[in-house]
Amino acid sequence: MAHLVGVTRKFAWTFEKSSSGSLRYFLSQRAMLRRAFVRTRPLSLVRTISSTRSILVPYEDDIAFSSDKITKVKKYQPPVRAGKRGIDIVHDPLYNKGTGFKEVEKDRLGLRGLVPPRRLNMKTQLEKLYRLFQEEADPLRKSIFLSELQNRNETLFFRLLIDHIEEMAPVVYTPTVGQVCQKFGSVFRRPRGMYFSSADRSQFAPMMYNWPCDDVQVIVVTDGSRILGLGDLGVNGMGIPIGKLALYTAAGGVDPKKVLPVVLDAGTNNEELLKDPYYMGMQHRRLEGDDYWSMIDEFMRAVRHRWPKALVQFEDFSSDHAADVLAAYRLKQLCFNDDIQGTGATVLAGALSACAQVDTPLREQRIVVLGAGSAGLGVSTTLLQGMLQEGLTVEEARQRFYVVDQFGLMTSERTNMTSGQTFFARTDLPDKMSLVDLVKEVKPTMLLGLSAARGAFTKEALQEMAKHVAQPIVFPLSNPTAVAECTAQEAYDWTNGTCVFASGSPMPQVNFNGKSYIVSQCNNMFIFPGVGLAAVVCGASRVTDRMLYAAAQALTDCLSPEEIANGQVFPSVRNIRDVSLKVATSVVRCAVEDGIATNPPEIRRGASLEEYIASKMFVPVYRSVVE
Numbered sequence: 022m023a024h025l026v027g028v029t030r031k032f033a034w035t036f037e038k039s040s041s042g043s044l045r046y047f048l049s050q051r052a053m054l055r056r057a058f059v060r061t062r063p064l065s066l067v068r069t070i071s072s073t074r075s076i077l078v079p080y081e082d083d084i085a086f087s088s089d090k091i092t093k094v095k096k097y098q099p100p101v102r103a104g105k106r107g108i109d110i111v112h113d114p115l116y117n118k119g120t121g122f123k124e125v126e127k128d129r130l131g132l133r134g135l136v137p138p139r140r141l142n143m144k145t146q147l148e149k150l151y152r153l154f155q156e157e158a159d160p161l162r163k164s165i166f167l168s169e170l171q172n173r174n175e176t177l178f179f180r181l182l183i184d185h186i187e188e189m190a191p192v193v194y195t196p197t198v199g200q201v202c203q204k205f206g207s208v209f210r211r212p213r214g215m216y217f218s219s220a221d222r223s224q225f226a227p228m229m230y231n232w233p234c235d236d237v238q239v240i241v242v243t244d245g246s247r248i249l250g251l252g253d254l255g256v257n258g259m260g261i262p263i264g265k266l267a268l269y270t271a272a273g274g275v276d277p278k279k280v281l282p283v284v285l286d287a288g289t290n291n292e293e294l295l296k297d298p299y300y301m302g303m304q305h306r307r308l309e310g311d312d313y314w315s316m317i318d319e320f321m322r323a324v325r326h327r328w329p330k331a332l333v334q335f336e337d338f339s340s341d342h343a344a345d346v347l348a349a350y351r352l353k354q355l356c357f358n359d360d361i362q363g364t365g366a367t368v369l370a371g372a373l374s375a376c377a378q379v380d381t382p383l384r385e386q387r388i389v390v391l392g393a394g395s396a397g398l399g400v401s402t403t404l405l406q407g408m409l410q411e412g413l414t415v416e417e418a419r420q421r422f423y424v425v426d427q428f429g430l431m432t433s434e435r436t437n438m439t440s441g442q443t444f445f446a447r448t449d450l451p452d453k454m455s456l457v458d459l460v461k462e463v464k465p466t467m468l469l470g471l472s473a474a475r476g477a478f479t480k481e482a483l484q485e486m487a488k489h490v491a492q493p494i495v496f497p498l499s500n501p502t503a504v505a506e507c508t509a510q511e512a513y514d515w516t517n518g519t520c521v522f523a524s525g526s527p528m529p530q531v532n533f534n535g536k537s538y539i540v541s542q543c544n545n546m547f548i549f550p551g552v553g554l555a556a557v558v559c560g561a562s563r564v565t566d567r568m569l570y571a572a573a574q575a576l577t578d579c580l581s582p583e584e585i586a587n588g589q590v591f592p593s594v595r596n597i598r599d600v601s602l603k604v605a606t607s608v609v610r611c612a613v614e615d616g617i618a619t620n621p622p623e624i625r626r627g628a629s630l631e632e633y634i635a636s637k638m639f640v641p642v643y644r645s646v647v648e
């Protein structure tokens with residue numbers, strides 16, 4: 022007998038239980054439902070599927086999943102053509118289902134005998150994997166476990182990651198990804214992504230054809246020169262593009278077949294790696310000047326040639342090149358720098374939420390930024406743009422910033438400053454003032470850490486800040502956790518529980534005076550997946566400042582009333598897939614308005630832009646595989 026599980030205006034989902042107990046799902050025209058059947062179901066059992074909030078996934082796998090993590094699902098998952106059969110399927114993580122192949126599939130694809138006889142459905146596979154994940158001794162072992170899963174079965178990997186995103190994001194991403202990069206040589210199992218080195222010069226364009234996908238949509242590229250706050254890690258920085266792209270799929274719903282992690286190996290200045298007999302990159306010092314630039318240019322040209330529509334995300338380039346590389350390509354090609362622009366948009370969103378918490382607009386904040394590198398200056402520039410939106414002039418806004426580097430306050434007395442540093446350099450205070458003296462002098466309302474200097478937000482500095490401001494906004498944003506400017510517990514202790522806090526890497530809940538506080542994570546992971554999804558969906562020709570501003574606004578709007586009541590300034594990571602969809606929707610709208618969407622969405626009557634974008638998101642379900 023058929024059971025009704027949901028209806029839309031036109032369609033109805035039903036399921037039937039077979040004699041063996043397995044469930045089969047059917048999608049039918051609603052009008053074709055047997056009238057008697059409809060009449061006999063009590064109305065309360067008929068759950069109307071709101072088209073954006075549909076939680077029922079019609080799994081080819083016979084499981085009625087009701088995970089709220091995959092909220093936006095396609096109603097129908099067509100079969101997928103693998104272009105291969107037999108053992109080649111089992112060895113391809115994009116099509117492999119491990120013990121999950123159905124009997125018909127085993128026959129169709131010549132798999133009989135190549136996989137164990139008993140089939141475990143996806144739900145059982147996930148339960149088993151999650152248990153094994155929990156049994157791994159430490160975060161590094163957990164990370165190896167997940168990357169091995171990704172190497173053999175991407176569908177299961179992404180399903181597990183999405184279902185446990187709050188617990189697993191810190192493993193595939195910061196902070197554990199930092200450890201992975203530091204130990205890249207010993208955790209390396211098999212290659213993922215592409216390496217373009219100084220030894221490959223003049224061959225980048227033909228090399229692009231070694232990559233099997235003709236339709237790459239997102240590339241994350243690093244030159245390994247500044248990996249998180251861990252310095253120059255050369256090709257070992259590959260962990261970062263891999264981790265970022267895992268979030269592109271888990272949070273942003275970008276198809277994992279269509280992403281490409283890249284390291285541009287321009288050498289390394291890391292003395293240990295230069296001497297390490299097992300180092301896997303080029304053992305020469307970093308290329309400089311024209312040699313470096315021609316390598317970047319060859320890479321960008323080769324991308325344009327092979328995948329003209331691909332989005333290139335520049336990641337963890339040291340500040341001597343980051344802003345210049347972005348400036349050279351941002352008007353020519355679809356690209357953005359995550360550390361400068363993604364972080365800028367993220368911090369703007371968090372700052373606006375914090376301003377609402379403390380009931381003082383951004384234009385009235387006095388902001389000390391510790392760190393004058395790409396991230397510190399990118400954030401300062403974006404916050405300044407936010408102040409312009411609130412009516413300040415450029416000069417008025419500029420006066421509200423105090424940028425500090427490792428020597429202290431940056432002033433116009435310095436020489437050899439970058440243009441960004443020159444813009445923010447003060448003219449009214451002594452050069453190289455210490456953080457504590459600066460806090461005493463200017464009584465900042467907001468303190469942002471992008472310095473990778475562990476402990477730089479000292480007890481003295483935070484206590485001093487709290488003397489002058491009722492609710493100091495304190496964001497130690499450096500990654501990984503080991504280099505954060507302070508911990509959440511320290512910030513609450515030293516400001517007597519008054520601070521509004523967010524950290525770059527996740528930190529545990531804080532207890533202060535018998536009250537517990539949820540710690541917000543301020544990380545560009547809330548922006549880049551949505552920006553990437555938007556660029557892919559609407560065929561954006563470039564990433565504009567307005568698109569990033571739209572992303573920041575959408576992120577601010579994602580806080581739920583409960584999160585605001587908890588004092589959070591960022592949504593919980595468990596909602597990151599919904600957040601990314603909202604960010605993408607706002608960005609697509611902006612791109613269309615600005616006329617830079619080459620493939621503007623064609624939306625069915627009665628549907629929304631958000632539904633349209635949701636329908637384009639990758640969902641990790643087992644689709645029927647055909648050769």
Ligand SMILES: NC(=O)C1=CN([C@@H]2O[C@H](COP(=O)(O)OP(=O)(O)OC[C@H]3O[C@@H](n4cnc5c(N)ncnc54)[C@H](O)[C@@H]3O)[C@@H](O)[C@H]2O)C=CC1
Nearest residue numbers: 250340392393394395396426427472474499500525544545
């Ligand atoms: N939460 C997030 O989403 C993001 C966090 N970051 C983090 O920001 C940090 C910096 O990144 P970048 O700007 O790209 O690096 P960078 O190397 O370009 O800049 C670091 C800056 O910090 C300054 N600095 C070093 N020691 C200092 C000290 N003791 N006191 C004050 N300033 C000091 C340096 O002079 C330099 O200006 C990294 O740890 C990175 O992980 C970067 C991007 C996003």
Ligand SMILES: CC(=O)C(=O)O
Nearest residue numbers: 249337360500544545
């Ligand atoms: C989050 C990030 O992009 C960084 O720490 O570099």
Ligand SMILES: [Mg+2]
Nearest residue numbers: 336337359360
């Ligand atoms: Mg980064």
